[in-house]
Amino acid sequence: MAEKKLYLQRFSVFQRLIHLLVILSFLTLAITGMALKFAMEPWAQWISQMAGGFVVLGALHRFCALITFFYFFLTLILIRNKWRESGKGFWRFMFDPEGLMPGMNDLREIGGSFRWFFGGERPKYGHWTYWEKFDFLAVFWGIAVIGGSGLALWFPVQLGRVIPGWWLNIATIIHSDEALLAAGFIFTIHFYNTHMRMKKFPMDPVIFVGTISLEELKEERPREYEQLKADGSLEKLLTDKAPEPWLKKLAFTFGLFVVSTGTILIVAIIVTMYQHLS
Numbered sequence: 532m533a534e535k536k537l538y539l540q541r542f543s544v545f546q547r548l549i550h551l552l553v554i555l556s557f558l559t560l561a562i563t564g565m566a567l568k569f570a571m572e573p574w575a576q577w578i579s580q581m582a583g584g585f586v587v588l589g590a591l592h593r594f595c596a597l598i599t600f601f602y603f604f605l606t607l608i609l610i611r612n613k614w615r616e617s618g619k620g621f622w623r624f625m626f627d628p629e630g631l632m633p634g635m636n637d638l639r640e641i642g643g644s645f646r647w648f649f650g651g652e653r654p655k656y657g658h659w660t661y662w663e664k665f666d667f668l669a670v671f672w673g674i675a676v677i678g679g680s681g682l683a684l685w686f687p688v689q690l691g692r693v694i695p696g697w698w699l700n701i702a703t704i705i706h707s708d709e710a711l712l713a714a715g716f717i718f719t720i721h722f723y724n725t726h727m728r729m730k731k732f733p734m735d736p737v738i739f740v741g742t743i744s745l746e747e748l749k750e751e752r753p754r755e756y757e758q759l760k761a762d763g764s765l766e767k768l769l770t771d772k773a774p775e776p777w778l779k780k781l782a783f784t785f786g787l788f789v790v791s792t793g794t795i796l797i798v799a800i801i802v803t804m805y806q807h808l809s
Contacts, residue, residue, distance in 0.1 A: 535771040537745040541737055549605050550738050553670070554789055556598040561714040561793070563592040565800060568707055574799045596681055603674050629658050629758070633668075637661040657754040662724050673713055680706035711800070718793035726790055734790070739782030740774035 542550070566575040566588055579585050614624045626632050640661050643654035659667075683690050683702040690699070726734050737743050749756050759765035 536773065537769045537771055538742040538773060539745060539748055539765075539768050540741060540770070541743045542741045544741070545605075545609060547738060547741055549602050549609065552598055552602040552605070556595040556602065557713075557717065558789055558792060559591055559595040560599070560710070561718075562796060563588040563595070564710050565714060565796060567592070568711070569800070569803055572799075572803050574803075593685060596678065596685070599674065599678060603670070603678075606670070629755075631659055631664050631667050633661065633664050637664060655754040655757075656752050657758070658752065662720075666721055669713075669716070673709070677706060677709045677713065680709070714793075714800070715797060718797040722790055722793060726786070734783050734786045736774070736779055736782040736786065739786060740778055742770075742774055745769065 562578060563582075566578040566582075567585065569575045570579070570585065579588055582588050582591065614621060617624050617627075619627070624630065626634065628634055628636050636657075640654045640656065643651070644661075647653045680702040683699060684706060687696075687699050725738075726732065743751075756765070759768065
């Protein structure tokens with residue numbers, strides 16, 4: 532074992548399935564939504580023609596909205612299962628320093644990261660970094676704000692029976708602008724943090740293959756490595772079985788397609804908005 536490259540399971544099949552649903556639904560929502568938002572632009576009309584018309588884009592948009600609510604439900608199940616496995620009280624589990632809720636340690640790591648950018652020592656990140664926690668919580672924000680306003684636009688007649696109709700105008704603005712913000716963040720900040728930084732470019736396949744090498748764990752998440760080593764669970768989690776070559780190729784191809792498509796879309800949006808402002 533010591534002579535072979537060792538790997539540690541970072542994401543379960545269930546977690547990877549949820550993330551796959553996130554990718555497929557979000558990318559489709561972004562493409563269809565931005566094409567509808569910028570419907571008069573040549574690139575949006577090309578997308579419409581490729582899909583079969585704006586009516587089809589609308590149908591795809593609503594279908595992927597259903598997938599979004601579905602993976603949100605699966606995420607709640609995942610949180611419940613992790614909570615039960617931990618044996619901790621709910622609030623203690625939710626606000627565990629190594630959990631997904633932000634805490635004081637994340638503030639310290641943000642400050643440490645800025646010092647590192649200017650030549651200081653790199654923070655000893657744990658199982659989740661502060662930017663990963665932000666990404667995770669952004670899903671809940673997106674469901675509440677973008678999903679809620681989207682449902683209002685999907686069922687305007689039913690909603691108009693309980694609230695004033697002018698609220699639909701507000702919902703339109705919220706849905707459109709928050710979706711633009713989400714697409715901009717995912718296709719720039721998230722893509723860079725995950726795939727485009729120097730040591731990962733052009734693709735980090737861990738979310739697709741599920742495992743991370745022991746060397747990567749030591750370098751990227753030294754606090755987690757030390758914790759696993761201290762409590763004696765590291766050796767139980769290690770394996771010398773590398774990800775299947777076909778799975779890595781599939782992950783690389785699919786991931787590169789998603790990153791490239793998102794990048795092209797955000798460039799088209801930026802150019803369009805710049806032309807409208809100039």
